[in-house]
Amino acid sequence: MKSLICLFGAFIAAAVFQTGSCVETVIGLYGETIEVPCKIGSIKQDGLIFTKWKYVKDDGSPGDLLVKQAQKDEATVSATDSYKTRVSISANSSLLIAQGSLVDQRVFTCMAVSLTNLDEHSVELKVYKKPSHPVIKNKAKGLENGKLTQLGECVAESANPAADLIWMKNNQPLVDDGKTIIITSAITKDPVTALSSTSSRLQYTASKEDKESQFTCTAKHVLGPDQNSTSETFPIHYPTEKVSLHVVSQSPIREGDDVTLICKADGNPPPTSFKFNIKGKVTVMDKNNYTLTGVTRADTGVYKCSLPDNDVLESTQMVTVSFLDVSLTPTGKVLKKLGEKLEVSFEKNASTEAKVTWKKGDLTLDKLPDFSNLTYSDAGLYVCDVSIEGIKRSLSFELTVEGGPKILRLTKHRSNDGKHKILTCEAEGSPKPEVQWSVNGTTDESAYLDGKTTYKITVVPNRNLTVSCLVTSKLGQDTRDISVFSLYEEHKSKPEKNEGGMEQTKVIVGVLVGLFVAAALVGLIYWLYIKKTREGSWKTGEKETGTSEESKKLEENNHKADV
Structure with a gap:
């Protein structure tokens, strides 16, 4: 160039x-x-x-x-x-x-x-000529707390004129005070090139706070810009003043878990061996950790660690092993008869207060039902969830209540369009009963719930019929009959739509009306008879002409007629 x-x-x-x-x-x-x-x-x-x-x-x-x-x-x-x-x-x-x-x-x-x-x-x-990049050489392996120690030597080589070197801590320049900080600089020339190399030695009195400090060396030259060395950190050596015991495990600690005890000391360099007190049993380890494998509830207790030659510096930790024992009787599949009794036994033992929740299917129960007289609605899957922090147990039993088939009611009504008859047979039983009708028609069936279901059949009767509903299962059978009038006969007599209800009501009303009319006629005839009898014996405005005996007899006769 x-x-x-x-x-x-x-x-x-x-x-x-x-x-x-x-x-x-x-x-x-x-x-x-x-x-x-x-x-x-x-x-x-x-x-x-x-x-x-x-x-x-x-x-x-x-x-x-x-x-x-x-x-x-x-x-x-x-x-x-x-x-x-x-x-x-x-x-x-x-x-x-x-x-x-x-x-x-x-x-x-x-x-x-x-x-x-x-x-x-x-x-x-x-x-x-600019100097080479400054480098810190002859670095100390560690600094003694409170002791003046040579930290290192910074060198910036081959420059003209010679570079100036400045020591920095955390980007702040260090100033030679002759006591805690001493900086010694020198310049040498190469006999061949005549270029100058600058070196600077730093003696530094460190403290514990310097364990994170960043030390650098900056070279300043007339050609600029400033050049910085790679930052360096130095371990600060000081004796142990405090130990601490740490428990490493998932929380909470459960039976079967592995638990590691780690003993830490604040000295630098840290101690190479530690003493662990495992519930009264002392063990010295050439490392700072001790592992308890597959702990049980018996491992609950106080644990300690200290330095082998100094029991005064000691740390303790309480280790609590959580446990949960539960039992349920009965479990699995349970078969009972309708009306029988089921006894349920539940027990728990836990390290802390346990939460107990009962469920039947997806429904959460406030408490377990009374099973002293089993019904079909009692059947189902019962799950007991028991938990403490970090541990959960689930137990269950599936209850089946069996009973023979039984018809609860058999009814009939005409469809809305008046062209069909719909017969309804309501039945219960477990296992679910099957239905047989004595006539053909279009059948329908409701969902089977709590041991009950409803069977329907739609028919078009051309004549008067007696229809049977038969329900059966492996435990027996039940049947019931119902009379069904033909749609033709109903059309002729124009009965009410509901043969079993409205027609009977009309008959009853007709009988009552007839009785009221008959009673009214009898009363009218009786009133006319009395009136006529009195008019024959007494005359209005006329004087009584008979003897006293005749009058008395006539009065007695009138009294008998009134009765």
Whole structure:
């Protein structure tokens, strides 16, 4: 790369007058091709004869580098040292130095000659190089709590000028106080390249809080930006002051679980052995854990751990093993007869208060039903769920109540369109009874629930019938009959729709009406008879002419007639 690097990012022109000449300072990069400018403005290119570059040797004597004739494209190199193969001239007369190094830090002079004038321009060249990435070496394996210890050495190599190193903790600079923090820096030069390496040693007094601290080293250089080393953490060594016992297991601990006891100490490095007190039995382990395999309720108790040589530093934990024992009688499939008694026995034993829930199918029960007189509705699957935290048990029995088939009622009615007769036979029994009708028709059946079901048959009777409903199962049978009038006879007599209900009601009403009419006729005849009898014996407005005996007899006769 052909470029000019200026001090602090720009060309720095230093107006320094030496024996009447102006010297400019130019910054070049180490290892790069450096361009040294020739700034002569008084000579025009069209009048230029030749341009010459010369330099000051290490011993202070002048030396020639190259000459370029105005009419020629190539320059003639006159240097005989290392510059012979490293110098050239650009189109604008600037000197180009390949593979710049610190030996190039000297004064170079550009001389331009014309027919009428000779002019010179001197440039002092500085060659800079950024340091290598800073690295922390000779790191401490650990820091002693409260003790001044060498933490490490930070090195930033091969720079010009030398880099400045700053120690940082948690991104904050550390300041040498001569007591708890001591920083010692040194600069060395490579005898071949003359590049400088900076080293810095840090002595640091750590505390327990530094176990998480991040230490870094920052290299600052004029070419920038700042470079940071990899952050480092250091273990802080201090004695144990506290132990703690931890119980590792699923919660709650149940019988059959494995339980691991872990004893932790706050010292660093931690102890290599621990003493476990397992319910009075002392065991020393070369590790910080002890495992109880397949614990039982008998393992419930207080557990301890401590250091083998220090019982004062001790930690305790209570281990509680949860358990749940349940029993149910009966279980499985249970078969009973209708009206029999079923005794249910349930027992539980738990480490804590257990929750008990009874269910029949999907229905949650407040309590178990009374099974002293079993009914069909008592049949079903009964599940008892018992639980404590972390443990659940389920027990069940399936109750079947058997009974012979029985017809509860047999009824009939006409369909809504008046064209059919619908007979309904309601029956119960377990197992579910089967039905047989004595006539043919369209049958229908309701769901079988709690031992009951309803059978229906739709018929079109063309004559008066006696229809039988027969229900059977493996436990027996039951039958019942019903009379069914033909639809033709009903049409002639125009009976009410419900033959068993409305027609009988009309008959009863007719009989009652007839009785009331007969009673009214008898009463009317009796009233007319009395009236006529009285009118024959007594005359209105007439005086009584008979004797007292006749009057008395007549009165007795009237009294008998009233009876």
